[in-house]
Every structure is written in structure tokens, then in C-alpha cells.
Amino acid sequence: MTESEQGPPILRMEGVSKRYGGVRALENANLAVSAGRIHAILGENGAGKSTLIKILAGVVAPDEGRIALDDREVAFGAPADASRAGIVCIFQELSLVPDLSVADNIAIVNPPTRFGMIDRRAQRRVAEAALARAGAEDVHPMALVKDLPLSRRQMVEIAKALARAPRILILDEATSALTAADVAKVFVVLKRLRDEGLALLYISHRMHEIAELADECTVFRNGSNVATYPAGTKSDAEVVELMIGRELSAVFPPKPRQRTASATPLLDVRRLSWTNRLRDVSFHVETGEVVGLGGLDGQGQRELLLALFGVLRGVTGEVRVAGRAVAPASPHAAKSTAIGMALIPEDRKTEGLMLPMSVGANLSFAALDRVSRAGVLDRDREGKLVRQMMDLLAIRAGSIDIPVGALSGGNQQKVVIAKWLMAEPRIILLNDPTRGIDVATKQEIYQLLRKLADAGAAILFYTTDYSELIGCCDRALVIYDGAIRRVLVGEEITERALVASALNIDSDTGVVAGGAS
């Protein structure tokens, strides 16, 4: 919280707007960034943060408005232009080249050359210096990026940005892949950079990170900046209020009364382990139950779902479905009626849907067996079931024949879910299904999950949104470093309990009391 005197802004955005087709991503947005400050940008998904960054980084051009650097108007045609002007961005999607070495990547834009060839020794020195500056001395400059774990890659990404000697450094969810220890390290680095006079734009969903790091904050909502304030002057609740522009009162369907455990739960997992990512995970999910997976992102939750769904190889432990031991070796096997499992995957664009294919073809793709006889499609039956699903989930599509890629994000996500419901699964695994979709669709999904559970499904629901764990789940398993850290039941599922156990900081104090929210 350095409340030091603030110089004139070095970067100023005024009245910037950007539309994609009919959708406005930014509307008359303003922002001023000063040297020697860490400026946090907050906002819900779709508030315009990523468009803002893309404009600053020269990836897209704004439709209107002006950007001034040191009071001189600038226009970036490509990322290289922005980089030359001293604006360097660390993107959420990594910009590292997997087949090149760490040193190659760090020096990729302006490698030191001798006689037209890259001077490897000089490059190595540059890389080592940058890695040291980023606090990642443990990364070998000659290692190939593709051989590094995700958290190391993220550190290399930061080193790469620093090697370009930026004046303005933009970090977009740069800590999402990092372990807690790395986050602490990165924060030390970022604070040092600030003290060296850099301007830092920091985008994160993690409130506690912003509280610890930022000097000032700007909240975006619906493509415009709605408030700028010194960090620490608003409570979390007030900030959340600004972000969503209304009372935080997502409507969750009522939960049923607690039930008693049955002798043979529908899904019973015992001592499930996989490499070093899953360690002796044991839990069960009853018929009619919604069990949440919580914890910090990237603690093994995704791997757990993939392991159950037969995607991972070398999984040990025991999985029982309705009392029978099963070991699916592929999604095909996991889907079979004997197991009846479904996985709503993480990334709908690459894992859930075939974007150029029609809504109808996508919807029936996981249930082709149900709409065919001896391998021949029964179109009437297919059309009927597809329409049923579209009604059930209120999927808004002009026709079942338009490509699914033409639908809105929320409707696309509903198609992913509907496609799996069409296969009539009894165990439904969901991998962060509400990420990046609008609030209204989220609410519909909450209602649907409860309805499915009531109809007899067992639901295992991984979400990065704590409020969903609190609002939707009968029980929540908090995962930390590949193991179940804590099981919270019913009223025990509170934000405080979730956060504490996710950070692995609640000692043996037992149940965290109270209804903090």
C-alpha cells in the first residue's frame, strides 16, 4: 500500500470503444496508468478486460477513442508495435513457443546477433539475467519450454516480458497456473518492478491477490470503467457490488434435506492416485447428490475428473459404480450403459463442440447409439430428441441446422450439457461449466443440476467459483495438491471455510463456524 505521490499518467486511454459484430466489448472506456504503480483491473467475465488488454497490446485495433503514451497519441497495428513502445503483455494463453528453449523464447523478439547469426552466449546471458529478475533461477535456459511444467512456463513468460525492458507491463491472470509459493515470489518481483518505476496493469479474479498487491483499482462493467479507487478503500462486498452492479444474490435452487449415506453409493472412489497429481483420493457420491470440488485452481481437480472418465493412463485405486468395480479405459467405455458417465469438459470450443457442425449434429453426437439402429441414423428420432433437449435447456438457436459456432457462449455451453444429457448418464462430471458465460445462463444451469440430481443422477461438480460451491452443492470436497484436504457438508460450506481449506491454512480447529459471505 504505498500511498506515494502519483506522477502524471504515462498511459492514457480515452473514450475507447470496440465492437465485435453486434456485440460491444468496450464502450467509451477510460483508463490512466502511472509509472511506479500497480494498477489492478477488476471486472466480471465479459466486462471488457481482455478486449482492453488486446487493444493495449496491439492485438486488435479500437473502433474509436484515443490512446496516448506520454501525451503522444499512438496506434498499434501489431503486437510488435506495442512492444516497441514499451508496452509488454503477459497473456493468459501462453505466448511461448513450445519447441524452442527457454533462452530462445526469452530473447525471441530481439535476439543478440553477431554477423547476422544469433549470438548464443549473449542470448544466454540475457536469458539468465531475465530469469533471475523474475525470480526463476531454477529454470535452466537451455531446457525446452514444452518439457517444463505449467508453473515454470508461466515464470518464463514473465522473464520473457522483463527481457523486453517494458515501461508498462500488463499481467492478465498471470498467476492462474502458479503454485502458492510461486505467487509469493512473483509478488516480490512485481513490487520490485514497481519500485523501479514500471507501470503495472494487473488483471486478476483473485481478490486477495489484488488486496495484497495493488496500489489502485479500476472496476469494469459492461465494457466501461465504473470506478477507480485506491486499493484497500473498499470492502470486498462493495467491490463485488461494483462489478456486478447489483446485490450479489444469485438465485440458487433450494437444497434438499441432508440424507443418510446408503450402503452402496452410485459412485464410490477409493484411494485413487495418478502420477504425483492425485494422491489417495477417496470419496463417494450418492444418487441425487451434488458434490462440489473446490480448492485453488489447478490442484488436481481436472485430473480427478479425467481419471474417472477413463482419459488418464496409469490410474491406481478403485472406482465402484452402483457397487460394481469399473475401470474405464476410454470415454467410450465410461459412457457405456454399464457405467453411464458423462463429462462436461472444460473448454467447450476444443473439447465440447465441433463449432462448424450444426446444433443438431452436436447435440446428438454423444448419443449416436440412442438415435440409430445398426449404425443407421433414425432422423425422426434424432430430430425429436434434439428438440426435446433444446426445450429442456431453453437453447436459443434459430434452427437446429445452423452451426453451433454461431450461438452465444451461454447457448453453446448449454449445447455441451444437453448433448451429454441426451446420452442419459447417471453420473455427471462437470469441469467448471459456468466459466465465461452470462449470469442468466448460469442460473439456468444451477436449476438444471438440481433437477438432474432430484431425478436420480449423481453429480460431481468442479467449479472455480466459490459461490457455486456454497449455493449448489450438498457437499464440497476441497482439493489441495492432489489430495482431499477437507470435506464440507451442508451448512459447513461457507466462503471462509472454503478459502481457508483451499489455502491449506485451517489448522485443526475443526468446523469453521458462522455464515460469512
Place this chain on the structure above:
Amino acid sequence: MSDWRYALAQNRATLISVAFFVAMFAIYASNHPAGFSANVVETAANKGVLLALVAMAQTFVVITAGIDLSVGSVFVLSNCLASAIVVGSAGHAALGVLGVIATGAACGAVNGLIVIVGRLQPIVTTIATGAIFYGLALLLRPTPGGDVYEPLADALTGRVFTVVPASLVALAAVALAVWIPYSRSALGRAAYAVGSSEAAAFMSGLPVASAKASAYVLSGLTASLAGLFLTFVTYSGEASAQTGGSYTLYSIAAVVLGGVSLYGGSGSAIGAIFGALMFRTIGDLLFVFNLDPLWQPLFQGVVLLVAVSLGAARLFRVRNRLELFS
């Protein structure tokens, strides 16, 4: 110490292909009825260098995650062109050599232009341009014939210091003059980056278009050097569809045997050169063991099939099957 390990790991594919070639060639030479003589090496070298150059040409494009199915046609076109213009006086022949190289580079530039500006897929583009280049070759040489400046041809296909085949020296010179500077330049680095991840390369502000363009131009250029060399070996030009087609296909095989990834971003032309020499030696091995030459194509095919299947061993290390689909 640890640096060595990383350097070794990064060049593993190339080193393996070198080792395989050396082993094969040792078997070949030690069992050759005429023994390990300069003659044996010279004949083998002249055959191997042709494919090595075409494989090198293929490597440039494959590095960028593209494919050039027109290398064989450029090779044949250059052969026909050389048989027409690399003739006469020394000065005239020298100009002719430049003309052939420029033509090859121009062919590559056409490919690059269509792929980059026209945004057509490399595989389809080069199939079509391959037909065009072959047509031009036929136009130049409807029937086999022509001539070549003999002093140059003899010098490059003979021996240096009475033992070293001149063709190998020429190959090494091309690798040193074309491949090494390119692969170590910022542009060559960008070509690797584009092949490994075009999105990341763009995000990093690399010159994606010029990186690709340079790869196609150099591919055409190197293929024309191969065509030139073919003229020196045969003293004539022939627009043979069969030659063009087989060299295109063999160049892909050589590139893969040399450890260059068809998915782009990794491998080196040095590996591809040894892959090509290896591929040639496979065929010759049968000859020294007195097997019926009829079995040679089958043997070559089976070795190729087994060699590419060995790469599947990596599948056993994959713990997350989703990695197979990225």
C-alpha cells in the same frame, strides 16, 4: 555438465540419424565386394547427395509445419533448365548456374506467396504448383537431352585430394552456406517458432509471414541446387515425372528418418541429410548381401514402415490421453 545434457537432448534426433547412418554405411562398406574404396564411396555419395539436397529443401518448409510436395518438380525443372543454360564458356555456365538457382528460388517464392497471401493449404498448393513446374520442365525438355558445362560437372562429381568425393564436399558447403546461417538467424528462429506454434509466434510479435516466405524460397533454392547436381551427374536433362514424384516422396521419408517433426518446429536439415543418406544406404545394403534386387523396394518399404512405427514408442509415456489430440 548439465548444459551438455540439454544440448544432447535437443539434438538427439539428429544424432540418432547420424549414428544409424554410420552403422549402416559401415556394414555396407565392409561387406562390399570391392571393399571400402574411394570408388565405392564416390558412387554412393553421388546418389546420396541428390536426395540429401532435396531432403534439405523439404526440411525448410517442414520446419514451419508446412509441406512441399513440389520439391521433386522444382528438382526436375532445374535439371532441365540447367541442361539448357549451364553450357558454353565458363562465364556463360556461371551465369547459367545463377539462373537455375534464381528460378528455383522463384518457384519457392510462388509457393510461399500462394500459401501466405492466398491462404491455401501448403499440401494442396504444392500439389498444384508441382504440376505447373513439371509442365514447365516438359516445355524445356520434351525429350531427354541437353548438355552441361563439363569441367564443372566433373569437378563436382569427382574426388577432392583423390579420396574425398567432391559431391560430399559440395553438400557440406551447401549446408554450411545455406542451412547453418539460416537456422541460426533471427529469421530462421522465427521459422521454427511459427512451426511450433503460430499463435505464440504472432503473439510474440515475430514476422510470421516473412519467416514462412523465407522457408519456401530457400526450399526452392535448395531443390534447384539438387537439380543442378543431377545435371552434373547425368550430363543431360530429363523431364521425368517418375523422378520428380519419387524424390518428393523420398524427401518426406528422409526428413522423418532424420528426426524432423512433420508437425513443425523441431529437427534440422543436418538430420534430414543423414536421413537421406540412410535411406539410400538401406537400398544398397541388399546389393552387398547378394540378395535378389527384386526385394529391394520391399525391403526399403518395410524398413521405412518399421522406422516410423518406432516413433510410436513415445505413446507409452503418455499418461494423459488428451495429449494425443492436441
Place this chain on the structure above:
Amino acid sequence: MTTQARSRRGGALSSRLDRPVVVAFACIVALLLLGSLYSRSFLSPDYLLQQLKVASFLGVIATGALIVILLGQIDLSVPWLVAVGGMMATAATAWGPIGAWLAIPFGVACGVALGLVNGFGVAYLRIPSMIVTLAVNAVAQGLMVVHTGGFSPQDSSSPAMRALATGSLAFGLPNAVIVWIGIGACAVFVLNRTTFGRSVYGIGNRERAAYLSGVDTQRIVLLAFALAGGLSAFGGVLLAGYASKAAQGMGDAYLLPAIASVVLGGASIMGGRGSYLGTVAGVVLITLLQSILSVVQMPDAGRQVIYGAVIIGMLLLYGREGAAR
């Protein structure tokens, strides 16, 4: 983009709206009109039927190429699988009367077997299709060289093969065309009306999503390559019937035209998009182009240049959407 969307409903009929298919058919008409300026006979039924007959060989082979390309893969083993089909069928003929009966199925079965090797390499060993089919092509070549002892075989085609390729039923409709129509109808049905076809499109669009949807992607890929192998070999059987005998290089001239027909018909080489009707248009277009160039006595050199330029030109005409997905 929406080929698949349309083909869901009306099959081949409604995909006629697809732009590349329209362009390809327009080019066919334009070529015929252009040819008719040169000679009246270009519009005569005899000429057209003859062209269709010649086109049917390419059409059968291109059917296999389409299936593989829809998967986002490529089959470079076409040349020698065609030769295997022709040569094994004629070899069977030489065994005697039973062999003559079995000639056609035997030739096709050999193609299927080699196609299975392709499919196994691509689906289970995950070798890039370009390289595994190249290797299988080399193996097939090797097998045939050993089989024939280095010479073109003297074995000639069975009567059934000849009848299939050269004979004609009533109304002068060549049998080869009828065979192509039959295979085409099956292909349209399989691609549009079966779970296999739907899976092929799905895998071609996004293999990862298809796998996660619980489709047995490996089995589908294996099957698709086996089918393509069988179709290449069947093309070879027909060609051997047409020429009365099989020869080693008989398939060499079919790899590039097969791929070109599929792509000219609007299919994306990256997979997931394309229709059979488009491939039919591509096949007819290429056959007509070759025929007209030879009728006007264009030398082979000019033919090659025009051939390549037309492919590039048309693909550029289809626009960027058709190129980069």
C-alpha cells in the same frame, strides 16, 4: 462452413447450395460450352457418356480419398493400392475358374488389408498419415515388384472385370458409370445417414471433442482407412478391367487427381468439411479438363501447367473461407 449443417438434413441434395460445389458445376458447364465452340461433338451423348465412364475410375478412387480427407488425414498410398487391386485381381484370374470368380473380391480385399495397416498406423500408433501411407505405398510397391518378378504381369483380367469396366447395360449406360453411381449412393448414405459418417465429420472437425464425446475414434479412423484402401483397390480392379490387364505404374496417375477432385469439390484438406456431391463435381471437372486439353492437342507440358493453374485459381476463387478454417 455450413456444409455439414445442411448435409444433416437433405443429404447431397441441399449441399448443392454450397458455394464451391456451385462453382465447380458452373466450371463444368463452362468447359463443355468452351469445348463445343471447338467441336460440336463435345455436347454429344456419346462423348459425355465416354467422359463419365473415364471419370468413374477416378470417381471410385476419389471416394476413398474424400473419406480420409474428411477425417483430416491424407492417403498417399493410392498409387500402389490401385496397382495392388488391379494386379491381385488379375493374379487371381490366372488361378483358374474359381480364381476368376474371386478376382474382384480378392483384389479389393488386398486393398482393404493394406488400408488396415494405414489405419492402424494412424489411429493406434498415431503416426502422421502422410508418412505412414507413404510407407505403406512403398511396401505395396515392394510386394508387387516381388510378385511380378520385375516385369509387367502377363495375367489378364477376368471376364467379370472386363464386363464391369467396359460393358454397358441398356440405354448405352456404361457399367462403370453404374458402378460409380452405386458406390456414390453408398458413400452419400454412409456419410450422411450413419453413425460412422457422423463420427467421421466429428473427428475431422475436432478429434479431441469427438474422443471426449465417447466416440471410439480409433476404430472409426481404422475403418475409414480400410474403406479407402478397398476403394483404391477397386479402382485398380476397374482400371485393369478397362485395359484388360494390370500394370505396375497403373495407379501413379491417380493420386494427385483424386486429392485435387476432393479439394476442388469444396472439401477442406484440414478435415470436417466437404460433401460427396462436391467430389463428384471435382472428378467430372478434372476428367473433362484432361479430356479437352487432349482433344485440342495441347502438348503434355501445357496440360500440366493449365491443370495446376486451374486448381490454384479455383481454390483462390472459393475464397479464404474455403482455405483457412
